[in-house]
Amino acid sequence: MKLKIFLFVLIAGFSLLFANADKYSNDKFLTYKVDVKKQNLKLFWKDENGKRFGSIENLKRWTAKKNLELDFVMNAGMYKTDNSPQGLYIENKREIIPLDTTKAAGNFYLKPNGVFYITTKKTAKICTTETFFNKGEISFATQSGPMLLIDGKIHPDFKEGSKNVNIRNGVGILPDGKVVFVLSKSEVNFYDFAIYFKSLGCKNALYLDGFVSRAYLPSQDWNQTDGDFGALFAVVRNK
Numbered sequence: 001m002k003l004k005i006f007l008f009v010l011i012a013g014f015s016l017l018f019a020n021a022d023k024y025s026n027d028k029f030l031t032y033k034v035d036v037k038k039q040n041l042k043l044f045w046k047d048e049n050g051k052r053f054g055s056i057e058n059l060k061r062w063t064a065k066k067n068l069e070l071d072f073v074m075n076a077g078m079y080k081t082d083n084s085p086q087g088l089y090i091e092n093k094r095e096i097i098p099l100d101t102t103k104a105a106g107n108f109y110l111k112p113n114g115v116f117y118i119t120t121k122k123t124a125k126i127c128t129t130e131t132f133f134n135k136g137e138i139s140f141a142t143q144s145g146p147m148l149l150i151d152g153k154i155h156p157d158f159k160e161g162s163k164n165v166n167i168r169n170g171v172g173i174l175p176d177g178k179v180v181f182v183l184s185k186s187e188v189n190f191y192d193f194a195i196y197f198k199s200l201g202c203k204n205a206l207y208l209d210g211f212v213s214r215a216y217l218p219s220q221d222w223n224q225t226d227g228d229f230g231a232l233f234a235v236v237r238n239k
Contacts (some may be wrong), residue, residue, distance in 0.1 A: 007050060012136070012160055013152060013181060016217055018027065023166055025177055028184060028185055028186060028188070028196075029182050029183065029184055029196060030127050030182065030184075030185060030215055030217060030220065031180060031182050031184060031185040031200075032072050032116040032180070032181045032215075032217055032220075033174065033178050033179065033180050033181075034072070034073075034124075034178060034179040034180075034181070034235055035119055035178050036122050036123070036124045036178070036179060037039070037122045038142070039071070039119065039208045039235050039237070040123070040235060040236050040237060041140075041233065041234075042091075042140060042233075042234055042235075042236060043089075043090075043091050043140045043141075043142060043181065043231050043232070043233060043237050044059055044091075044231065044232045044234055045085065045089070045091060045096070045231045045232075046114070051106035052083055052230075053229075053232060054083065054134070054227070054228050054229060055225065055226055055227045055228060055229070056073045056214060056216045056224065056225040056226070056227055056232065057131050059073060059157075059224065059232055059234060060071050060073075060163045060216070060225060062147045062185055062211075063234075063236060066137040066224065067126045067238065067239050068236045068237055068238060068239065069167075069236065069237050069239050070117075070137075070216065070234055070235070071217075071218075071219070071233075071235040071236070071237060072181070072215070072216065072217050072233075072234065072235040073215065073216040073217075073232055073233065073236075074143045074208075074213070074215040074216075074232070074233045075207060075208065075209055075212065075214055075215075075227060075229040075231075075232055075233070076144075076166075076167065076229075076231040076232055076233050077089075077118055077142035077143055077144035077208055077209070077229075077230070078144055078145075078208070078209055078230070078231065079175075079229060079230025079231070080081075080230070083228065083229065083230050084097065085097050085142060085230045085231050086106065086108055086143070086144075086230070087099065087100035087129075087142075087143030087144065087145075088115055088132070088141055088142065089114075089141065089143070089145035089231060090117065090134075090139070090140055090141035090142075091119065091140060091231075092139065092140070093120070093136075093138065093139055095134070099115070099129065099143060100143060101130075101131075102159060103128060104127070106141065107145060107146060107207065107210070108144060108145045108146075109145060109222070110145055110146035110155070111129075111142065111145070111146070112128040112129065112130065112145075112146065112147045112150060113129050113143070113146050113147060114126055114128045114129055114143070114144070114145060114146075114147040114150075114206045115128075115129060115132045115141055115142070115143045115144075115146025116125055116134075116141065116142055116144070116171050116204075116206050117126055117138045117139075117140060117141035117149075118138070118139050118141070118223065119136070119137050119138055119139065119173060120137050120139050121136070122172060123177065124177065124178075125173065125204075125207050126147075126171070126172070126173050126205065127204070127206040128147060128150060129143065129145075130213055134200065137232050142231055142233075144206055144207060144208050144209070145206075145207065146190070146207055147204070147205070147206055147207070148170055148172070148190070148193060148194040148197055148206060149172065149194055149197055149198055149202055149203060149204055149205040150204065151158060151204065152198070152203045152204055154191065154195070154198065155190065155194060158189075158190045158191040158194055159189075159191060161189075161191075161192050162189040162190065162191055162238075163189070164189050164190065165167070165187035165188055165189050166187050166188070166190055166210045166211050167183075167184055167186070167187055167188075167206065167210060167211045167213055168183075168184050168190075168193050168208075168209070168210055168213065169181070169182065169183040169207075169208045169215070170182055170193065170197065170206055170207045170208050171205065171206050171208060171233075172200065172202035172205030172206070173202060173203065173205070174199040174200060174201055175201045175202075175203050176202075180200055180202065181215070181233065182196065183213055183215045185216075190207070191205070193221045212227065212229070212230075214226060226235065
């Protein structure tokens with residue numbers, strides 16, 4: 001009987017956690033889940049003429065000319081002053097920028113940092129920079145930092161109640177293998193941002209960027225199309 005009561009309380013607790021996560025999402029976070037086996041999630045930096053897209057609006061115009069529909073767009077990993085991706089960047093199996101393993105100051109270098117990637121077999125993964133290895137089976141990848149969650153644990157440098165708040169966006173891997181993108185609708189610290197990914201069931205999650213972050217998600221009436229970014233995540237489909 002005690003075991004049954006314990007299990008009931010445990011299940012109820014998890015149900016409440018995930019119910020609260022959904023409510024928290026609506027109030028505090030924009031959340032979008034992608035099934036990479038069924039949806040076409042890609043990274044975009046430059047067009048076929050070598051011109052950088054930069055803004056979500058520019059990508060919208062380009063895809064429209066290609067007779068493609070955009071279901072979702074969000075800025076990807078961090079970028080340098082010339083708007084080139086900071087750290088590893090792979091697009092269509094081509095490594096354009098190598099992995100950055102140096103030590104320096106700033107969010108990108110707050111170790112452990114990490115890599116989000118999609119394999120040629122349509123599997124999405126997030127790993128720490130130290131454990132990343134490319135055997136030529138990666139279609140898309142972007143490096144960023146810090147990691148928000150590492151094997152279910154919150155980044156050791158994050159502090160509960162921290163006053164370091166900002167608009168933030170990130171990406172995580174759900175238990176079913178789907179990708180979840182999150183953009184905070186208001187300022188949040190790293191700890192609470194990581195907690196939200198944990199509440200969704202993510203074991204690994206990666207911070208993407210801060211106050212510059214934008215997203216385009218017409219299905220949720222979220223239409224930010226400005227910005228001047230490096231690479232962009234986008235879910236595209238034929239019209």
